[in-house]
Amino acid sequence: MAEVELSDLIGLAERVASWTKAAGADEAEAYVAWAKDTYTTLQGDVFSTREGVSAGVGVRAVIGRKVGFASASSLEEAKLRSAAEKAVEIARVRPEDPKFHRLPDPVRRPARSGGFDEQIIEIGAADVVPQAKSVSSEALSADRRVKYVVVFIYTQAYMFGVANTRGISCGDRASKFMGIVECKVSDGSEERTGSDHVYGRRIAELAGIGERAARLAADSLGARGLDQPVVGHVLFDSTTASMMLSMLTYGVSARSVQEGRSRLEGKLGKQVASKELTIVDDAWMKDGLGTVAYDGEGVPTTVKPVIEDGMLRNYLYDSYAAHIEGKKSTGNGMRSWFTSQPSIREVNYMVRPSSRSPDDLLSEVELGVYVRGDLMGLGHANYVTGDFSVVATNAFLVRRGSIEHPLPPTTIAGNFYEMLKTARVGSDLRLSPIGKIPSILVSGLTAATRR
Amino acid sequence: MEDLLALAVRAGEEAGAELVEARGEDITVFSMRSEKKTVKLVDYKRIVGVGVRVFADGATGYAYTNMLTREAVREAAVRAFRIAKAASRHTKLRLHPAECKPARGTFRVEVRRHPGEASIDEKKEALHAGEREAEEAAGRLLATTISRYGEAYGWRYLVSSDSEARVEFLVASMGFSVVCKEGGEMADAADSFGGTVGFEAFTGEHSPEVMGGNAARWALEKLRGVKPPVGKHRALVDNRLAGVLAHESFGHMSEYDFVATGGSPLAGKIGQRLGSSEATVVDEGVVGVEGYPGFRVPCDDEGVEARRVVILEEGVLRSYLHTRWTASLAGVEPTGNARAVDYTFEPICRMRNTYFTPGDLTLEEALEQLRNGVYACGTAGGQANFDGSFMFKATRGYLVEGGEVKAAFKDVAILGHILEFLRNIEAKTGELKVYSSFFGGCGKMGQAPLYVGLGGPHILVKEAMFGGERVG
Numbered sequence: 001m002a003e004v005e006l007s008d009l010i011g012l013a014e015r016v017a018s019w020t021k022a023a024g025a026d027e028a029e030a031y032v033a034w035a036k037d038t039y040t041t042l043q044g045d046v047f048s049t050r051e052g053v054s055a056g057v058g059v060r061a062v063i064g065r066k067v068g069f070a071s072a073s074s075l076e077e078a079k080l081r082s083a084a085e086k087a088v089e090i091a092r093v094r095p096e097d098p099k100f101h102r103l104p105d106p107v108r109r110p111a112r113s114g115g116f117d118e119q120i121i122e123i124g125a126a127d128v129v130p131q132a133k134s135v136s137s138e139a140l141s142a143d144r145r146v147k148y149v150v151v152f153i154y155t156q157a158y159m160f161g162v163a164n165t166r167g168i169s170c171g172d173r174a175s176k177f178m179g180i181v182e183c184k185v186s187d188g189s190e191e192r193t194g195s196d197h198v199y200g201r202r203i204a205e206l207a208g209i210g211e212r213a214a215r216l217a218a219d220s221l222g223a224r225g226l227d228q229p230v231v232g233h234v235l236f237d238s239t240t241a242s243m244m245l246s247m248l249t250y251g252v253s254a255r256s257v258q259e260g261r262s263r264l265e266g267k268l269g270k271q272v273a274s275k276e277l278t279i280v281d282d283a284w285m286k287d288g289l290g291t292v293a294y295d296g297e298g299v300p301t302t303v304k305p306v307i308e309d310g311m312l313r314n315y316l317y318d319s320y321a322a323h324i325e326g327k328k329s330t331g332n333g334m335r336s337w338f339t340s341q342p343s344i345r346e347v348n349y350m351v352r353p354s355s356r357s358p359d360d361l362l363s364e365v366e367l368g369v370y371v372r373g374d375l376m377g378l379g380h381a382n383y384v385t386g387d388f389s390v391v392a393t394n395a396f397l398v399r400r401g402s403i404e405h406p407l408p409p410t411t412i413a414g415n416f417y418e419m420l421k422t423a424r425v426g427s428d429l430r431l432s433p434i435g436k437i438p439s440i441l442v443s444g445l446t447a448a449t450r451r
Numbered sequence: 452m453e454d455l456l457a458l459a460v461r462a463g464e465e466a467g468a469e470l471v472e473a474r475g476e477d478i479t480v481f482s483m484r485s486e487k488k489t490v491k492l493v494d495y496k497r498i499v500g501v502g503v504r505v506f507a508d509g510a511t512g513y514a515y516t517n518m519l520t521r522e523a524v525r526e527a528a529v530r531a532f533r534i535a536k537a538a539s540r541h542t543k544l545r546l547h548p549a550e551c552k553p554a555r556g557t558f559r560v561e562v563r564r565h566p567g568e569a570s571i572d573e574k575k576e577a578l579h580a581g582e583r584e585a586e587e588a589a590g591r592l593l594a595t596t597i598s599r600y601g602e603a604y605g606w607r608y609l610v611s612s613d614s615e616a617r618v619e620f621l622v623a624s625m626g627f628s629v630v631c632k633e634g635g636e637m638a639d640a641a642d643s644f645g646g647t648v649g650f651e652a653f654t655g656e657h658s659p660e661v662m663g664g665n666a667a668r669w670a671l672e673k674l675r676g677v678k679p680p681v682g683k684h685r686a687l688v689d690n691r692l693a694g695v696l697a698h699e700s701f702g703h704m705s706e707y708d709f710v711a712t713g714g715s716p717l718a719g720k721i722g723q724r725l726g727s728s729e730a731t732v733v734d735e736g737v738v739g740v741e742g743y744p745g746f747r748v749p750c751d752d753e754g755v756e757a758r759r760v761v762i763l764e765e766g767v768l769r770s771y772l773h774t775r776w777t778a779s780l781a782g783v784e785p786t787g788n789a790r791a792v793d794y795t796f797e798p799i800c801r802m803r804n805t806y807f808t809p810g811d812l813t814l815e816e817a818l819e820q821l822r823n824g825v826y827a828c829g830t831a832g833g834q835a836n837f838d839g840s841f842m843f844k845a846t847r848g849y850l851v852e853g854g855e856v857k858a859a860f861k862d863v864a865i866l867g868h869i870l871e872f873l874r875n876i877e878a879k880t881g882e883l884k885v886y887s888s889f890f891g892g893c894g895k896m897g898q899a900p901l902y903v904g905l906g907g908p909h910i911l912v913k914e915a916m917f918g919g920e921r922v923g
Contacts, residue, residue, distance in 0.1 A: 003518065003522075003523070004518075042541075042542075044712070045542050045543055045544045046542065046544055046546075047510060047511075047538035047541070047542055048511075048797070048896075049512060049513065049534045049537075049538055050512075050513035050514065050515070050534070050795070050796070050797060051513075051514050051515075051530060051534070052502070052514050052515030052516055052527065052795055053515075053516045053517070053518060053523065054500060054515070054516070054517045054795065055517060055518065056517070068493065069493070069494070069495075070495035070496070071495070071496050071497070072496070072497040072499070073496070073497065073498045073499055073500060073517050074497065074499040074500075074517055074519075075517075075518070076499075076519065079497055079499060082497060083495075083497060086495045087495075089571055090493045090495060090571065092571075093490055093493065093571050093572060093575050094490055094493060095489050095490055124530050124533060124534070125512075125514075125530075125534050125537075126512070126530070126533035126534045126536065126537035127537075129534070129537035129538055129540075129541055130537070130540075130541060132541075133541040339496060
């Protein structure tokens, strides 16, 4: 199936970069990517399933301090050449960027790839269809109140080659598997939802997620609202904790810091979180979804603490931000597809776990809320100040260490950076799209529901 | 390209498919954004690929590739077939394609000057000319100007078991927004134009200078505007706002996939009166309005000729929007509403150009008939919910007293329920304007931005609910 090899992509990237230079760029970079994706969706009784292969190139052309970008979704020479020429033409109309220095030079340091599942190259969506059906059946038979189930299974095999005219020439492969289930329960008067998932780099067993989603939905029935907002503890399970921690990237991005948009500006070496919190950006996590040997600019990715015992240790850099401070890129100029330019993102966050189970954390809650399921509205948070207000789909009132009753959809509001200062971590690391995250207990947030 | 598509169709049919549709595209996408006359973003993309959709055993499968070789395209057809077979074994609902009037031939777009022929520099100069005009009009109160230009063009090729068509694809649009500031107060406004048009469309009332100037003057009006008209008022909504209501709030409810799953409030209401006799809503592929063509869709992505669908006729619900399988499910003819955002997606039920049909008043007569109320124009965000409720922030709005446009409001939001809005339609002006835009197309089931057209005349309603910015 893979009629294209990684070495082909790297070779193509080198050629496109040189064509771009020949077309008039002072220097140039080409990122050539290939992906085979399968998307299997089962909604109720209707499958909508697709799969395919696509590939293409993103070209950066540099003229002085002007940078142009163009892409083409094709590996045919004529189209690659037209993208190269367009990037040069666009560079000419761009304004000078005084902060831009140059494309990165080759960096010599060890680089490691993550695990790759060869099966994912061969698998078709047709092979995944029975798995989707069994997840749906499992959810429907778990509880008679389950009325509607949506299952989504995604597989991806990904390869990229990146080369620039300063000598960078490299690439890597990655595989990805996601199984997600959402179900709706109704007891006639009340409707609730529940969800669960499995993420990984290898095809995995999905048995159990349908039942867990159904149980979460069913456990949320019989909700009673809060008489008044609760200001107290919030225990995020590993899933919702990972959604919350995705806010960190904005603050530790060197770009945000340089542009004065980060609350963590000037905080290197200072206490920004509770002593319990250690977060490493771990590019060598074998099974991490973000794991990749080189970033989107061809710089080897790295392992470095972001927060260590509550102290801010590092910002994340791509080559653009690194040049501004005369530093080296940390290999965080990530790209998810050839149509996008590099942007600063974590590879994988690894939160150092404690020895306390989620139940141990729960037992510490005098008055508060246990948050599971999904968080909505995180995209509307103020990433500059850290203020957020999200709606938790599955929240439970906790009093004196035990769950009292489910709550209706619950608004949780507060400040992300203040919240970090109160964080207590659990032992239950779970793989999520941003890394490995356990349950996290925080305080000082406000929880409110309709009465 | 067509040879490859024909090969895919044969491969799917030989495998045993009931129907095979192969779709190819070669589309160029270009956009540019400038702030304070500095080019901030330029994006250029060339999108080339092939997708194959197969009906087999009462299920569908879809596979795509942009490796344009015979082997890759044949494999896509076989994989799509395998998906359909697998899905069929695991579902009870049977999906079959309805018989249709297949599209055949070449569908060209006629414009005087194709946008692809204008240089990047010329486009940049146009944006800057509009921004300069805005700066001049806003004077010392100017905070910022933002201008945008975007275009997408190329060809789509459709070959299926029963159709063969090549369809030219074009959308171009240009827009300006201006923020003005005085003391602690801020106000913004925008003007734009777009559709399946040549570069010559950005002249006259849609020239960068006029649009940039409008945006600045409207922002100034709002800056010195009066408080929002909270509560119920008689109202006149302009062509754009009418179009947004037709598409966002009403149109989506008529998409048959939503109707079939029982999610739409319009389910089971064919033949019922939902609006006043003045309320007629149409969705069609090719709009014959000089200067306001919307987004041209001569045939859909299943190769079905795009029919004119009168969804609501003088207040009575007449038709839903269909793809081939939804039509088969409903026992009607497909309407040509199956559209896919690009080659990686299968076509689903979508709108094309959705608008309220015009009446016969002039704008002066409409204002005279309004007497006292609110005149609301354009939209600057908002949302339509699936139960029919909506809230849209107007770009600008005015107090009308004694049939005359008086003060501008600081901000205006119209809210309510679409069926109530339809019942309250009292009269319409005679001009029809259908707009489309490169920016902010329609989104559904992960497929966005899909280019659509929307519009109408000015619509006079007996009563509508208004709020300020923070309402909703």
